[in-house]
Amino acid sequence: MALLDLLGRRWCLGVIWQVSEHGPLSFRALEARCGGVSPSVLNTRLKELREANLIWLGKDGYEATEQCLELFQLIEPMRDWSHAWAEMLPELE
Amino acid sequence: MALLDLLGRRWCLGVIWQVSEHGPLSFRALEARCGGVSPSVLNTRLKELREANLIWLGKDGYEATEQCLELFQLIEPMRDWSHAWAEMLPELE
DNA sequence: TCCATGTGCTACGATATTAATAGCGCTAGC
DNA sequence: GCTAGCGCTATTAATATCGTAGCACATGGA
Numbered sequence: 001m002a003l004l005d006l007l008g009r010r011w012c013l014g015v016i017w018q019v020s021e022h023g024p025l026s027f028r029a030l031e032a033r034c035g036g037v038s039p040s041v042l043n044t045r046l047k048e049l050r051e052a053n054l055i056w057l058g059k060d061g062y063e064a065t066e067q068c069l070e071l072f073q074l075i076e077p078m079r080d081w082s083h084a085w086a087e088m089l090p091e092l093e
Numbered sequence: 094m095a096l097l098d099l100l101g102r103r104w105c106l107g108v109i110w111q112v113s114e115h116g117p118l119s120f121r122a123l124e125a126r127c128g129g130v131s132p133s134v135l136n137t138r139l140k141e142l143r144e145a146n147l148i149w150l151g152k153d154g155y156e157a158t159e160q161c162l163e164l165f166q167l168i169e170p171m172r173d174w175s176h177a178w179a180e181m182l183p184e185l186e
Numbered sequence: 187t188c189c190a191t192g193t194g195c196t197a198c199g200a201t202a203t204t205a206a207t208a209g210c211g212c213t214a215g216c
Numbered sequence: 217g218c219t220a221g222c223g224c225t226a227t228t229a230a231t232a233t234c235g236t237a238g239c240a241c242a243t244g245g246a
Contacts, residue, residue: 001128003175004106010203010233013097027194035094038234043195053182057194067181071174077167082096085160089146103204103232120223131205136224150223 006052011037013075015045016054016064020072024060099145104130106168108138109147109157113165117153 007013011034018033019025025033031042046062049055054068064072100106104127111126112118118126124135139155142148147161157165 001107003171003178004110008101008103008106010101013101014094017097026192028192036234038236039195040197040235041233044232046194052178061193067178071171071178074167074170074174078096078164081164081167085145085164086095088160119221121221129205131207132224133206133226134204137204139223154222 006048009045009048011041012045012049015042015049016068016072017075019055019062020064020069024058024063026061030062099141102138102141104134105138105142108135108142109161109165110168112148112155113157113161117151117156119154123155 007016014034014037015030018030022033027039027042027046030046031037031039034042037045046055049068050057053065054071055062055064057063100109107127107130108123111123115126120132120135120139123139124130124132127135130138139148142161143150146158147164148155148157150156
């Protein structure tokens with residue numbers, strides 16, 4: 001449940017996704033990719049994720065740790081699921 | 094990204110988890126299981142999840158739709174991951 | 187040296203989200 | 217009628233998030 005609490009914070013999943021998929025990303029790059037996060041919130045998430053040993057700040061920007069990549073392997077299939085989900089949603093209305 | 098936005102709301106993942114794993118749950122039962130959600134927020138999440146066709150209100154309480162169960166199959170392995178994660182975290186300090 | 191640029195990050199006030207508590211209307215059983 | 221449980225709402229306070237501006241530092245020219 002502690003995991004769900006951590007992941008259930010705004011932009012947290014998005015940061016994990018971006019960092020895991022698009023390699024090292026600078027603070028500003030993350031800011032842009034996440035589509036308008038405020039830097040204060042982004043910084044808070046980065047701090048939390050660093051304390052959780054999911055990301056770390058290398059010389060080329062923020063990178064995913066091995067643990068984060070493992071987690072990403074788990075949430076990555078959700079992309080396929082979300083496509084099917086997005087397609088069937090309008091049919092119900 | 095729309096999925097991450099929906100799932101990245103507080104208690105949303107928790108509700109999906111509880112409903113998918115513990116079968117039909119009443120409003121009050123969910124309230125108790127999620128460990129202190131306020132009913133207003135819970136109701137908002139339930140409304141959102143119903144519009145997203147992830148849960149529905151049967152005669153025995155809230156149940157997961159087939160789509161939700163598929164999604165749950167994807168996030169369920171995260172339990173194992175979280176155990177390893179919880180064990181290695183304190184070692185870093 | 188001075189300026190410009192980019193970095194990670196912070197401060198602050200405004201806005202939106204969540205929490206906490208109480209209670210409504212309804213139904214079923216006694 | 218009374219009690220209890222249900223899904224759900226209202227209201228106010230606490231909290232999180234946003235948006236904007238800016239800091240301190242490093243790098244790289246002119």
